[in-house]
Amino acid sequence: MALDKIVPEDLNWLHTDEGPDDSVSHTKTTLVGTSLSVPITGGNLNLGTWQGIYLTEFRHVAHSRRVVATILS
Incomplete structure (x- = not known):
């Protein structure tokens, strides 16, 4: 909800080359x-106690994604 307040979809976005949710998702x-x-x-x-790792998708249309983990020791 906080990101939706900061980056509302109803702004008059100019960059929509990949779809109507393009600018919103890139900005978020x-x-x-x-x-x-x-x-x-x-x-x-x-x-930490209250920390976690979350994967997010800001686009409305589903896309396949790859997650890359590099572990240095």
């Missing part, structure tokens, strides 16, 4: 980011 992705670094301790993700 810019705010949220596309990569993540997480420490691993003892073979486990070292996240």
Whole structure:
């Protein structure tokens, strides 16, 4: 809901080359980011009590995605 307030779909978007949700999804992705670094301790993700990892899709039309994990030790 917060992202919908910050980036409303009903703005007069100019960039809609890939579809009507194109600009909205690109802008939300810019705010949220596309990569993540997480420490691993003892073979486990070292996240805080209230932290989690969430994959999001901001487009209305489903797309296939690939997730790439690079683990450095």
